[in-house]
Amino acid sequence: MFPDYRLRQREHLLQISRAMTARLDLPSLLKLILENAVEIVSGQAGLVVLRREDSTLYPRARYGLPVQAIHFFEPLWRDLPTTADRHAWQIPDLSLRLNLASAAAGLPLRQVVALPMVIKDEIIGLIYIFRSLGAAFTGNDRQLLGDFADQAAIAVQNAHLYQQVSDERARLNAIIENSGDGVMILGPDRSIRAWNRTLAGMTGVSAEEAIGRRCYQILGLHNRQGISVCETACPLVKPREDKRLYAEGDTLRADGVKVSLADNYSPLYDAEGNIVSVIANVRDVSRLREAEELKNTLLSVISHELKTPVSIIKGYAGTLVRQDANWDQETLTDGLSIIEEEADKLNELINNLLDASRLQAGGLKLQFAYLDLPSMAEKSIEKLRTQTNQHTFSTDFSPDFPPVKGDYERIREVLSNLINNAIKYSPGGGLIRVGGWVEGDEVRVFVSDEGIGIPTTVQEHIFDRFARVDNSLTRQMPGAGLGLFLVKAVIEAHGVRVSEESQPGQGATFTFTLPI
Numbered sequence: 001m002f003p004d005y006r007l008r009q010r011e012h013l014l015q016i017s018r019a020m021t022a023r024l025d026l027p028s029l030l031k032l033i034l035e036n037a038v039e040i041v042s043g044q045a046g047l048v049v050l051r052r053e054d055s056t057l058y059p060r061a062r063y064g065l066p067v068q069a070i071h072f073f074e075p076l077w078r079d080l081p082t083t084a085d086r087h088a089w090q091i092p093d094l095s096l097r098l099n100l101a102s103a104a105a106g107l108p109l110r111q112v113v114a115l116p117m118v119i120k121d122e123i124i125g126l127i128y129i130f131r132s133l134g135a136a137f138t139g140n141d142r143q144l145l146g147d148f149a150d151q152a153a154i155a156v157q158n159a160h161l162y163q164q165v166s167d168e169r170a171r172l173n174a175i176i177e178n179s180g181d182g183v184m185i186l187g188p189d190r191s192i193r194a195w196n197r198t199l200a201g202m203t204g205v206s207a208e209e210a211i212g213r214r215c216y217q218i219l220g221l222h223n224r225q226g227i228s229v230c231e232t233a234c235p236l237v238k239p240r241e242d243k244r245l246y247a248e249g250d251t252l253r254a255d256g257v258k259v260s261l262a263d264n265y266s267p268l269y270d271a272e273g274n275i276v277s278v279i280a281n282v283r284d285v286s287r288l289r290e291a292e293e294l295k296n297t298l299l300s301v302i303s304h305e306l307k308t309p310v311s312i313i314k315g316y317a318g319t320l321v322r323q324d325a326n327w328d329q330e331t332l333t334d335g336l337s338i339i340e341e342e343a344d345k346l347n348e349l350i351n352n353l354l355d356a357s358r359l360q361a362g363g364l365k366l367q368f369a370y371l372d373l374p375s376m377a378e379k380s381i382e383k384l385r386t387q388t389n390q391h392t393f394s395t396d397f398s399p400d401f402p403p404v405k406g407d408y409e410r411i412r413e414v415l416s417n418l419i420n421n422a423i424k425y426s427p428g429g430g431l432i433r434v435g436g437w438v439e440g441d442e443v444r445v446f447v448s449d450e451g452i453g454i455p456t457t458v459q460e461h462i463f464d465r466f467a468r469v470d471n472s473l474t475r476q477m478p479g480a481g482l483g484l485f486l487v488k489a490v491i492e493a494h495g496v497r498v499s500e501e502s503q504p505g506q507g508a509t510f511t512f513t514l515p516i
């Protein structure tokens with residue numbers, strides 16, 4: 001009968017051990033440990049104390065004990081022997097300590113057994129089981145509980161480790177998630193495992209959409225030759241020498257905007273040199289790229305647009321200066337006028353470039369005055385009329401057109417830029433109208449022509465720096481694509497707006513407003 005009972009006890013113990021090792025959540029594991037430990041030896045109450053990192057012990061779980069009684073029990077784990085040999089280990093005066101605690105707490109607990117949970121000779125905690133009446137704990141009870149405590153120690157240690165790993169992972173996730181750079185983690189099959197918030201913002205693709213898919217399906221990073229560089233930059237096996245794994249390319253964001261991204265890969269390899277995972281650091285380099293392109297455009301514009309007038313000037317000057325030729329007055333005058341015209345163009349281009357860079361550097365300083373726009377328009381037309389004999393001009397200002405507040409020199413530039421464009425981009429001639437009317441506390445001014453117009457697809461970019469519509473006419477026409485950029489900047493500096501309306505093939509109308 002007796003051995004049978006023991007056998008059942010052992011079986012029970014085995015079952016609990018299995019249940020314990022499956023539990024990784026510490027509070028529920030400790031509850032399981034205590035309930036079963038109390039049950040195995042028919043106790044009434046129990047306590048588990050655990051060791052903190054600073055090696056002090058603290059009560060972590062209780063069974064059958066009111067919470068307010070716990071502090072009376074503290075002497076039970078004070079000044080404990082340090083030897084970790086479980087078989088020899090005993091708390092001196094344990095019964096006395098219990099009697100004092102029970103009396104102080106007003107509890108009827110009379111018997112106690114304490115078992116250390118030992119891992120690698122170190123006590124990580126203790127299990128206390130109490131009985132209120134009856135016999136003292138036997139050697140068999142101790143034996144049983146001792147085995148149980150060994151199992152419990154392993155389970156507690158596992159739960160601790162699991163907790164540590166979870167905490168570590170949460171910390172790492174928080175770092176990745178809140179990084180100012182885009183971060184993605186790829187698995188060995190190159191599928192996306194992690195995708196942080198910054199990257200979602202950069203690409204317009206959420207983590208839910210990205211995770212599980214391949215980088216090239218989501219990021220589609222293409223270099224200038226149109227080759228997908230998402231994966232090619234990061235080899236599957238460890239390269240012989242340490243080289244920087246870097247890719248730069250363009251991708252289309254979900255909203256259709258093109259962004260340039262730079263990817264820095266940090267692969268982790270296993271002992272055989274195969275990829276385990278790859279951490280990719282992604283930066284938005286659109287602005288850098290833009291600046292680079294701008295610099296290139298600037299250089300090509302300068303070289304192209306400056307070269308033409310300079311070579312014309314040099315050609316005419318070289319011809320006129322020849323000693324052996326005897327030029328008549330008309331030839332001289334024609335030649336010199338061309339030189340003057342080309343010099344004017346050069347001057348205008350240089351001014352535009354200077355203005356554009358001034359704008360970039362710190363805004364435009366305006367000097368406000370009251371302007372008589374109708375007469376300014378007349379003057380601009382007079383000046384430009386000489387350039388063409390194909391166009392007719394008209395001004396059309398409403399009779400109540402008031403003086404407006406603005407910077408004389410800048411507004412004059414705006415008008416002459418717009419009229420100049422109207423002439424340039426209506427090679428077949430036609431009527432160019434300049435006019436305006438009052439609209440609330442603003443005036444609206446327009447310059448219209450009957451020229452080639454502007455294709456709808458490029459209308460929104462027409463005011464960008466160096467923007468030119470690419471067609472056979474603009475290829476022949478000199479121009480740096482700065483005129484409208486400056487027009488917009490000047491008008492916006494006045495706190496108002498400029499806009500453009502155009503029916504391709506039927507001319508263009510530019511309008512801007514100014515405060516009265």
Ligand code: ADP
Binds near residue numbers: 425
């Ligand atoms: P630029 O004339 O030096 O090229 P702008 O900034 O003045 O530069 O104009 C930018 C582009 O807008 C021009 O290249 C041209 O393609 C287009 N454009 C400007 N004005 C007109 C217009 N009145 N009609 C048609 N196209 C125009």
